Amino acid sequence: MRPNWLTPAAYWVAVAVLMLPLGLIALTSLTDATLVGFPLGRPSLRWYVAALADPANGRAFLLSVGLAGLSAVLAVAAGTWIALATRIMRPAPRLLLLAGTLVPLVTPGIVHAIGLRIAIQFVGLDPGPIAMLLGHTVHATPLAAIMVGARLTTTAPGLMDAARDLGAGPVRAFLHVQVPWLRPAMVGAALLSALNSFDDFVRSFFLGGYQPTLPVLIFGRLRSGLTPEINALSTLILAASVGMAAIIAWVVRPRKVVIRDPEGTFMAPCASRP
Amino acid sequence: MSRLPRLLFVAIPVLWVVAAHLGPLLAMARISLLDAYPAAPGAVPVFGLHAYAAFAASPGYRAALVHSLWLALAATAIALTLSWPLAWHVAVHVPPARRIRRLALLVAPFWTSEVLRMFALVLLLANRGALNAALRWIGATNAPLALLYGNGSVLLGVVYTVLLTMLLPLFAAFDRLPSDVLDVATDLGAGRWRRQLFVVLPLAATGIASGVALTFLLCLGVLVAPALLGGAGTPTFATVIGDFFGAASGRWPMGAAFSLVLLVVGTICAGGLALAVRALSATPTVRQRMGA
Amino acid sequence: MRMSIQAPHKAVTRRAMLAGAGLAAPAILLGARRAAAAGSVNITAYDGFVPQAVQTHFEAATGTQVRIRLAASQAPELSLLTTERDHPLTDICTVVGARLHQFVDAGIIEPLDTARLKNWSRINPIYADADWLRVNGSVMAVPLVIGANVLVFDTHEVTPAPDSWGAMFDTKYKGRVTYDIEDFLLCTMLLQGADPTFVSYLGNPAQAQAAVNAARDKLIASKPQVVRFFDEGSELQQMLTGGDAVLAQTYSSAPSRLILAGQPFRRIVPDEGSLAFVYNFAVVKGAPNKDAAYAFLDVMLGTPGLGAALTRSAGYASSMLDAGRGLTDIEQAAYGLDEDALGRIRFATYEGQALSSALIDKAVEEVRAG
Numbered sequence: 001m002r003p004n005w006l007t008p009a010a011y012w013v014a015v016a017v018l019m020l021p022l023g024l025i026a027l028t029s030l031t032d033a034t035l036v037g038f039p040l041g042r043p044s045l046r047w048y049v050a051a052l053a054d055p056a057n058g059r060a061f062l063l064s065v066g067l068a069g070l071s072a073v074l075a076v077a078a079g080t081w082i083a084l085a086t087r088i089m090r091p092a093p094r095l096l097l098l099a100g101t102l103v104p105l106v107t108p109g110i111v112h113a114i115g116l117r118i119a120i121q122f123v124g125l126d127p128g129p130i131a132m133l134l135g136h137t138v139h140a141t142p143l144a145a146i147m148v149g150a151r152l153t154t155t156a157p158g159l160m161d162a163a164r165d166l167g168a169g170p171v172r173a174f175l176h177v178q179v180p181w182l183r184p185a186m187v188g189a190a191l192l193s194a195l196n197s198f199d200d201f202v203r204s205f206f207l208g209g210y211q212p213t214l215p216v217l218i219f220g221r222l223r224s225g226l227t228p229e230i231n232a233l234s235t236l237i238l239a240a241s242v243g244m245a246a247i248i249a250w251v252v253r254p255r256k257v258v259i260r261d262p263e264g265t266f267m268a269p270c271a272s273r274p
Numbered sequence: 275m276s277r278l279p280r281l282l283f284v285a286i287p288v289l290w291v292v293a294a295h296l297g298p299l300l301a302m303a304r305i306s307l308l309d310a311y312p313a314a315p316g317a318v319p320v321f322g323l324h325a326y327a328a329f330a331a332s333p334g335y336r337a338a339l340v341h342s343l344w345l346a347l348a349a350t351a352i353a354l355t356l357s358w359p360l361a362w363h364v365a366v367h368v369p370p371a372r373r374i375r376r377l378a379l380l381v382a383p384f385w386t387s388e389v390l391r392m393f394a395l396v397l398l399l400a401n402r403g404a405l406n407a408a409l410r411w412i413g414a415t416n417a418p419l420a421l422l423y424g425n426g427s428v429l430l431g432v433v434y435t436v437l438l439t440m441l442l443p444l445f446a447a448f449d450r451l452p453s454d455v456l457d458v459a460t461d462l463g464a465g466r467w468r469r470q471l472f473v474v475l476p477l478a479a480t481g482i483a484s485g486v487a488l489t490f491l492l493c494l495g496v497l498v499a500p501a502l503l504g505g506a507g508t509p510t511f512a513t514v515i516g517d518f519f520g521a522a523s524g525r526w527p528m529g530a531a532f533s534l535v536l537l538v539v540g541t542i543c544a545g546g547l548a549l550a551v552r553a554l555s556a557t558p559t560v561r562q563r564m565g566a
Numbered sequence: 567m568r569m570s571i572q573a574p575h576k577a578v579t580r581r582a583m584l585a586g587a588g589l590a591a592p593a594i595l596l597g598a599r600r601a602a603a604a605g606s607v608n609i610t611a612y613d614g615f616v617p618q619a620v621q622t623h624f625e626a627a628t629g630t631q632v633r634i635r636l637a638a639s640q641a642p643e644l645s646l647l648t649t650e651r652d653h654p655l656t657d658i659c660t661v662v663g664a665r666l667h668q669f670v671d672a673g674i675i676e677p678l679d680t681a682r683l684k685n686w687s688r689i690n691p692i693y694a695d696a697d698w699l700r701v702n703g704s705v706m707a708v709p710l711v712i713g714a715n716v717l718v719f720d721t722h723e724v725t726p727a728p729d730s731w732g733a734m735f736d737t738k739y740k741g742r743v744t745y746d747i748e749d750f751l752l753c754t755m756l757l758q759g760a761d762p763t764f765v766s767y768l769g770n771p772a773q774a775q776a777a778v779n780a781a782r783d784k785l786i787a788s789k790p791q792v793v794r795f796f797d798e799g800s801e802l803q804q805m806l807t808g809g810d811a812v813l814a815q816t817y818s819s820a821p822s823r824l825i826l827a828g829q830p831f832r833r834i835v836p837d838e839g840s841l842a843f844v845y846n847f848a849v850v851k852g853a854p855n856k857d858a859a860y861a862f863l864d865v866m867l868g869t870p871g872l873g874a875a876l877t878r879s880a881g882y883a884s885s886m887l888d889a890g891r892g893l894t895d896i897e898q899a900a901y902g903l904d905e906d907a908l909g910r911i912r913f914a915t916y917e918g919q920a921l922s923s924a925l926i927d928k929a930v931e932e933v934r935a936g
Contacts, residue, residue: 004466007363011376014360018383021394021434024404025386028397035827036393037807038402082287089284099541100291103299105488106540108495108512110519111533115298117649118305122297127655138294143488147443150484154450184449188442191381195438199388202497206646209655210608210633215387220613220636225823226393226800234390241385246378312651312672334935393804400808420741422810423794502801506792509934517931520641525927526648 022238029231036226047232056217057233061240063129064198064214071136072194076186078137079144083152098145105142112139113206120207128209135203140193144186151185299537306530325531335514339535342511343543345425345500346493349432350547353440353489354482356433361441362474365448366456377445384438392431392502399427423505431499440489447481448474479555483548490547494540511536606631607858609658610643614879615710615845620872624865630858639798640665647674647850654850657859661707663698663844667919670701675848677704682860685867693844693885698913707846708863711882713818714903714911715749715840716833718802723812731757731836734813735788743791744805745815747930749841753815754781756838763841764918774921782929786936795934806831817843819881822900835903839910844885877901 029048033041051057082101086094104112116135117127125131155178163173179186201215208216214237218230305311309320329335364376383391398404399421406418421427451474459473475482500510511532518529609616611634621632637643640662647659651674661669669675680686686694693699693709700706719728724739731753734743745753752762760777761767767774793811796802799820805811806824814821824831849859866872873884874892883889883902890898903911914922 007359007367010359011363011380014356015379018380018434018437021391021398022383022386024394024397025390033827034823035803035807035829037397037804038404038407078287078290082291085284085287088280093284093288097288097291100295102491102541103295103537106491106494106537106544107299107302108515108533108536109497110512110516111302111529112298114519114645114649115302117646118301119297121653127650134294138298141295143439146484146488147446150443150480151446151450153480181450185446188446192438192442195381195384198385201387201389205642206649208635210635212636215389216636218387219389219638222389222638222798222800225803225820230390234386238382238385242378242382246375312648334931338935393800396804396808400804400810402807402809418809420810422808501797505794506789514931517641517934519645524924 022235025231026235026238029228029235031228033228036228036231047228048236050229051233051236056212057214060212060214060217061237063211067129067132067136067204067213068194068198071133071140071197072190074133074137075140075193076144076148076190078141079146079189080148080182080186082141082145083149086149087152101145102142104138109200109202113203116203117206126209127207129211131207131209132204132213135207136193136197136200139200139203140189140196143192143196144189147185147189147192148182151182155181299534302530302533306527306534308527310524311526311530325527326535328528329532329535335511335532338509338514339511339539341508342494342536343539345429345432345510346490346543349429349436349493350440350486350490352429352433353437354486357437357440357444357485358470361444361448362470365445366451366453380441381438388435388498389502391434392498395427395431395434395503396422422503425505425507427503428500428505431503432493432496435496435499436489436492439492440485443481443485443488444478447478447485451477476555479552482555483551486551487544487548490544491540494536605629605858606633607658607855607862608633608635608656609847609862610635610637610647610656611658611660611847612637612845612880614881615660615847615876616866617872617875617879619875620866620869623869624862627865628858628861630861632862644668644672644674648672651851654852654854656850657853657855658847658862659850661846661848663709663842663846664914664919666698666701666706666846667916668923669848670706670916671920673851675706676851677701677706678708678849679860680705683708683864683867685864688867688872688887689885690887690889696913698844698915699846701916707848708867709844709846709885711876711880711884712842712844712903713882714835714842714907715753715815716818716821717836718806718814718816718821718831718833720806720812721830721832727832727834728813729834729837731815731838733836734815735784735791737791739813740791741793742810742812743814744793744796744802744811746797746817747785747795747933748926749817750815751778751781751785751926751929751933752841753836753838754784756840758784763912763914764922765915767921768917771921775925778922778925778929782932785933789933789936818883818903819901822881825900826896835907835910837910839912840907842911842913844913845880845882 028036028038028040030043030045031041032044032046079101082097086097089097107115113135116131116138120127120131120134125134159177159181160173163177164170168176199215200213201219204213204216205219212220218233221227221230306325307321307323309322309324310317313319360380364373364380368376386394396403400406401418401420401422403422405421406415409415409419455473455477456469459469495512496510497512497516500513504510515529515532515536518525518532607630609632613636616632616634621634624630625632635656637646637660643660644665647654647656647669650656651672654674659669659675661675689709693712696709699709717728717731717733719733721727723742724733728736733739734745734750755762755777758777758780760780764774767777793805796805796816799817802811802814802816802820803824806814806821807829818833821831821833825833847863849856849863853859869875871888871892873886873889876882876884876886877889877893877897878901881901890902893902
């Protein structure tokens with residue numbers, strides 16, 4: 001594809017525009033004033049020091065990260081399973097399953113959260129990290145099911161059969177042929193699920209116990225007003241997330257696929273699609 | 275697959291969906307039929323459809339629902355228009371090695387709390403905010419522009435909230451487009467727009483439809499953007515629902531009933547949008563001509 | 567010729583990385599859960615209502631852990647506590663005086679046994695002996711901090727300085743006014759000569775409805791005055807500093823930070839008076855650690871300098887007898903309520919709220935929709 005100049009320019013403009021509000025958050029935190037707003041006060045790092053010094057921030061951050069990672073994995077697993085199941089179901093049950101899967105997505109956040117809060121009482125589950133994990137997973141599963149399902153419908157029809165013909169067992173065929181095809185959708189779904197979980201306030205509020213997630217902590221503090229400390233905390237988290245994402249991206253950078261046969265008569269490297 | 279494993283393979287997700295997805299919904303449905311929840315100590319619960327009747331009888335509530343639907347439609351359209359070239363660029367133009375990094379750059383801003391991102395928009399658009407300050411500095415305006423607390427700022431806030439939900443499915447859809455089809459289309463003389471409309475859209479229809487439907491549904495439930503960026507005009511339906519749950523227990527059934535109404539209407543509209551995308555893509559395509 | 571596709575050393579796929587992060591999580595999650603129950607007192611409170619000094623002092627003195635769950639406002643707190651009413655996870659909760667009736671009727675809180683609180687006498691009798699704190703003669707909660715509805719204005723933009731709620735309807739400030747609908751309905755009733763405590767309408771619901779309707783209609787008619795309605799103090803602060811609003815009705819702590827920072831705002835209690843709201847700590851019915859809850863409340867009340875500590879961390883004047891002691895002049899100006907203002911403030915009662923809350927809730931919806 002011959003790239004033109006318009007779309008790369010649009011991309012960088014988009015990145016700048018999306019980052020702009022964050023730039024404002026960071027800018028208004030680098031002040032010695034007690035207020036967030038313009039005109040800015042004198043540049044100072046005192047709020048970063050305060051944010052790092054408060055142990056409640058660190059605990060809430062770790063809890064949020066843990067929930068995000070775990071719920072993303074569970075949601076993608078559940079969503080993939082549902083997508084696969086719909087492939088082998090008849091049209092009527094398939095539609096019902098899809099409709100049921102979508103329910104958490106359509107329900108407004110507060111309604112879903114209160115519904116979950118009441119529903120978990122029936123199974124004797126107390127609010128806390130496990131309940132929050134359930135809530136985040138259930139919230140993210142529909143997205144994962146749809147994204148993986150959409151990708152699944154584009155699988156080349158004979159792909160799995162070809163793998164089986166070449167001698168792979170069903171599990172091996174699935175893991176080494178189907179999953180790589182689905183991977184972009186799974187990665188996208190995992191990313192989105194993790195983000196939604198990290199950001200989630202309303203489910204974490206109703207399903208949480210006495211250890212708050214970061215959004216719940218920030219929300220509670222917002223009542224007294226937006227402070228530079230809250231902005232500093234967010235900027236720190238953003239920096240940490242970008243750092244983490246960079247590390248992950250470097251570790252999983254695509255490598256070459258080598259096709260090799262036992263006799264060594266044919267060897268060809270080809271660039272893999274990530 | 276043989277009989278039993280196949281049955282189990284299907285039954286387990288079905289059971290999970292019924293328990294975990296439908297359970298909360300059934301709890302809500304039950305509340306919507308009561309007169310108060312939780313019942314006051316010692317009171318006998320009364321079942322009935324009065325909450326739904328209250329919705330049907332009130333033009334104000336119906337107006338709020340319609341307002342939310344239009345808002346969601348507009349935000350979805352804008353998000354689609356903005357995400358398409360971005361997803362296209364990252365999925366197709368960027369070499370595979372750099373693809374994830376480029377995507378991560380777009381995604382990174384969303385690692386901030388939704389509430390703070392909305393406050394950042396307030397900081398940007400307020401009378402004494404960054405944008406007005408910049409405009410005055412370069413001499414473009416004398417008086418501050420009232421950019422905030424209207425339909426425009428709410429729309430901006432909602433788009434900023436849901437952009438990712440449109441972007442990632444589009445990226446996944448574009449990512450697996452066979453490049454040879456696109457090359458053939460170019461060689462056959464199709465310009466950029468024709469390529470997108472007649473080649474990309476049909477091939478990526480499922481992914482685009484799912485992104486559109488997801489984004490639309492998400493827009494309907496957004497609470498923070500209208501709350502922080504909205505004016506004194508019509509509230510969104512989600513806000514109305516939220517207010518019910520913050521009131522005394524006599525109002526909870528209203529909140530529950532309204533959420534079910536939102537559920538049904540929203541699903542129908544989202545399904546309609548997805549079908550519309552599919553219908554738009556059913557035009558004569560290169561693929562058909564190639565007999566694939 | 568058989569070809570085997572050798573999967574490259576993709577040992578660390580993206581999914582594996584996410585899975586790794588995910589698997590580390592249970593350690594954190596389960597750890598958090600186990601650290602939970604044994605020997606603790608659980609409080610659902612607003613940010614800053616339990617000064618750090620009090621928490622440290624109590625934990626050191628009794629060895630009981632203080633666990634705090636943050637609530638940002640009464641509405642979500644009421645929802646949350648309602649859902650766990652039959653199996654409470656909280657021992658102490660924050661109740662504003664104006665919502666006492668809702669919490670009592672929903673069966674969430676129980677009467678306070680003041681005999682168990684040796685330090686009860688440290689509370690200013692104005693609050694400790696007040697009618698609104700009692701239901702059927704029993705004290706329902708421990709008053710902590712007091713706020714009131716105040717008129718806030720930008721001293722540069724709003725001249726002459728207003729002294730009446732009527733200023734909010736002055737068309738000179740069209741499109742630059744903001745308020746919290748529920749509270750401002752009551753302030754408008756004051757302006758119209760009605761009784762926002764509803765005490766004079768007891769036994770006469772028609773009269774109460776008429777009074778509410780009059781206020782509601784005035785708000786609907788003057789909607790163009792308003793730039794928007796707000797719910798949270800942070801929204802108001804941004805509107806004031808951002809210049810989108812110059813005149814507002816709000817609860818008294820919202821503008822405090824702005825005043826402390828030297829921004830050009832003033833807050834007053836207008837001549838017609840205002841409604842107070844007192845934030846209290848109430849004991850939850852069926853609380854899992856009731857003894858610890860009473861111990862905590864007693865230690866808290868006995869903490870020296872509690873008044874000033876509460877004011878600084880919560881942002882309101884405290885209910886302690888030594889409320890003003892330890893505060894600087896500017897803190898007193900930003901947080902406190904002077905004698906004069908206190909004289910014009912009225913308190914809602916339990917019986918009055920029973921009458922008013924349904925009427926007011928409905929009127930709020932009507933104003934929002936109209």
